[in-house]
Amino acid sequence: MRSNLYVKFIILYIIFGFLSLFTTATLGSHLIFKSIERNDTSALYREASILASDYLPDYFTEYMSASDTRILLKNVNTYLDADLWLTDTEGKVLLTVTTGSLGTVPSQIRNFDPAESGNDQYLSGTYHGYFDEDVVTIITPVTKGFSTNGYLLLHKPLSVYDARHHSVMNAVYITLLAIYVLSFVLFLGIHFFIYMPLRKITEAAKQYASGNLEYEIPVYFQDEIGYLSASLNYMASHLKDMEDYQKKFVANVSHDFRSPLTSIKGYVEAMADGTIPPELQGKYLNIILFETERLTDLTRDLLTLNEFDTKDLLLNKESFDIHEVIKNVAASFEGTCTKRKISIELLLASQILNVHADRRKIQQVLYNLLDNAIKFSNPNSSVTVETTERGEKVFVSVRDYGIGIPKEDLNRIWERFYKSDLSRGKDKKGTGLGLAIVKEIIQAHNENINVISTEGVGTEFIFSLPRT
Numbered sequence: 357m358r359s360n361l362y363v364k365f366i367i368l369y370i371i372f373g374f375l376s377l378f379t380t381a382t383l384g385s386h387l388i389f390k391s392i393e394r395n396d397t398s399a400l401y402r403e404a405s406i407l408a409s410d411y412l413p414d415y416f417t418e419y420m421s422a423s424d425t426r427i428l429l430k431n432v433n434t435y436l437d438a439d440l441w442l443t444d445t446e447g448k449v450l451l452t453v454t455t456g457s458l459g460t461v462p463s464q465i466r467n468f469d470p471a472e473s474g475n476d477q478y479l480s481g482t483y484h485g486y487f488d489e490d491v492v493t494i495i496t497p498v499t500k501g502f503s504t505n506g507y508l509l510l511h512k513p514l515s516v517y518d519a520r521h522h523s524v525m526n527a528v529y530i531t532l533l534a535i536y537v538l539s540f541v542l543f544l545g546i547h548f549f550i551y552m553p554l555r556k557i558t559e560a561a562k563q564y565a566s567g568n569l570e571y572e573i574p575v576y577f578q579d580e581i582g583y584l585s586a587s588l589n590y591m592a593s594h595l596k597d598m599e600d601y602q603k604k605f606v607a608n609v610s611h612d613f614r615s616p617l618t619s620i621k622g623y624v625e626a627m628a629d630g631t632i633p634p635e636l637q638g639k640y641l642n643i644i645l646f647e648t649e650r651l652t653d654l655t656r657d658l659l660t661l662n663e664f665d666t667k668d669l670l671l672n673k674e675s676f677d678i679h680e681v682i683k684n685v686a687a688s689f690e691g692t693c694t695k696r697k698i699s700i701e702l703l704l705a706s707q708i709l710n711v712h713a714d715r716r717k718i719q720q721v722l723y724n725l726l727d728n729a730i731k732f733s734n735p736n737s738s739v740t741v742e743t744t745e746r747g748e749k750v751f752v753s754v755r756d757y758g759i760g761i762p763k764e765d766l767n768r769i770w771e772r773f774y775k776s777d778l779s780r781g782k783d784k785k786g787t788g789l790g791l792a793i794v795k796e797i798i799q800a801h802n803e804n805i806n807v808i809s810t811e812g813v814g815t816e817f818i819f820s821l822p823r824t
Contacts, residue, residue: 369543373536380532381525388528389521396517397478397492400510403436404496408508412442412498415451416505422451429453438512443468445504459487470495470507483511490514553581560588569596616647671714671800675824678711678718678750679704682741685722689730697735700726703742711750711821717797718821722754724790725817729756732815750823755816761809769807770795794819 411428414420420428429440433453441461442451447468452461459482466484472495473479479493494510556573563571569592573585623640626632632640679702686700693700711718722741729739733756742753761769769791798805798819805819 365543369540376532376536377529380528384528385521385525388524389517392517392520392524393492393514396512397494400436400438400492400512401477401494401496403432404494404508404510407432408496408498412508413500413505415442416498417500426451426453436510436512437516438510441509441511442498442506443509444506447507450506462486470497480514487511487513549577550581553585557581557585557588560585560592564588564592564595569593569599613651616651619647620644671717673712673714675710675712676715677708678743678752678821679707679709681715681719682722682743682752685719685726686741688723689726692730693739696730696733698730698733699738701738701740703740705743705745705750709743709745709750710824712824713801713821714797717800721794721797721819722752724794725754728790729754729758729815729817732756732760733758745823748823749820751818751820753816753818755814757814760811760813760815761807762811766807766809 407428411420412425415422415425425442429442429451430453432438433440433455437455439454440452441449443449443465447465449461449463449465454461473493477494479495481490481493482488483491483493491511491513496508496510497504498506498508553573560571560573563569571592572589575582575585575589623632623644627637627640682702682704686702689700692698726739726741733739737757739757740753740755742755744751744753771792794817795805801821803820803822805817807815807817809815
């Protein structure tokens with residue numbers, strides 16, 4: 357298809373060149389010749405008019421002799437390079453000055469008509485057959501007062517204009533050739549700098565539409581097309597990342613749903629067919645309940661994240677006491693902490709500290725952070741929640757002294773479904789979505805959250821909120 361396009365382009369370009377040359381050689385040549393002819397004959401007419409009105413009347417009043425008049429005409433002949441005939445009013449030739457090569461000079465002009473040129477200043481042709489080649493003839497009356505005494509006829513061969521015409525046409529042909537070559541260079545530039553990049557962009561669009569997001573458009577220039585190509589490459593890379601994330605997300609969701617469902621199905625079938633005796637069914641019903649709670653937590657967390665992904669999350673911001681929320685959330689973990697002999701220490705900056713945020717969402721953040729801190733703390737240890745005021749910000753810190761987070765996992769803990777190996781061994785109930793939800797909520801408030809952790813020492817999460 358591309359080769360056919362190139363062939364068509366070459367054929368059209370050749371046709372364009374031929375038509376340009378043909379038009380120039382016919383219409384252009386004719387127009388240039390007529391322009392040269394008109395300009396020269398206009399100059400001849402002015403010279404003839406001056407001669408006929410200022411000098412030649414003296415010949416008819418005998419103030420100038422025939423010999424003097426011939427000398428005057430001879431000088432004009434040399435200057436204008438034209439034959440001159442002086443006649444009376446009836447067309448009888450009185451004096452002539454010629455080059456001797458144009459034709460014959462009659463004694464009486466046949467069918468003489470001084471007005472035969474009509475509205476034009478000159479005639480073209482052999483002038484009643486007296487010349488062997490085409491000439492331009494200018495007829496000017498010689499007047500004295502209000503009477504016409506005779507006529508001055510100037511004859512100049514059209515061949516004189518050919519040399520000038522050829523000279524001009526040679527310049528035109530050279531210019532045309534230069535334009536043709538330059539236009540070809542321009543077409544090449546359009547081909548390489550516009551057409552080819554656009555073809556690559558078109559090909560990229562086809563590749564992306566077919567699902568090949570690995571296709572990359574080469575970028576050679578920092579212009580608009582280069583910017584468009586880079587933008588499409590950037591779009592493709594992000595679509596590829598989204599596609600990879602989607603695949604990973606689906607795989608993780610499938611895995612986290614499949615595991616508890618498999619356990620539930622297995623235990624229910626075992627109880628149904630009598631493999632598990634009635635006296636042990638209570639134990640396995642508790643396991644089924646545990647797995648059901650995992651599914652419930654996973655579904656709830658997915659719905660929460662979906663609120664952020666669809667941009668439908670509406671924050672109900674209000675002014676509230678962050679210390680009150682911290683105390684309430686800490687109290688909800690009393691039973692868990694008692695079982696594991698873990699204490700929660702509250703280091704609060706003041707008795708009351710108001711912030712402007714979504715109370716329910718911040719409560720969820722604190723719950724998830726405390727839940728993680730308690731899960732990964734060692735027995736007989738403590739978890740510290742501390743608040744600090746800095747300018748117009750309130751910083752909330754949740755610190756544990758547990759197993760910590762490996763250095764290589766720190767940058768990935770915010771990813772959905774990500775669990776480090778230590779996390780998987782320590783807590784099999786977690787959905788891997790808690791920290792992702794925490795970060796989404798804090799970012800929705802246009803605030804930041806950071807983590808500091810040392811493996812085997814502990815972990816600290818710090819987030820900020822606007823103070824009121």
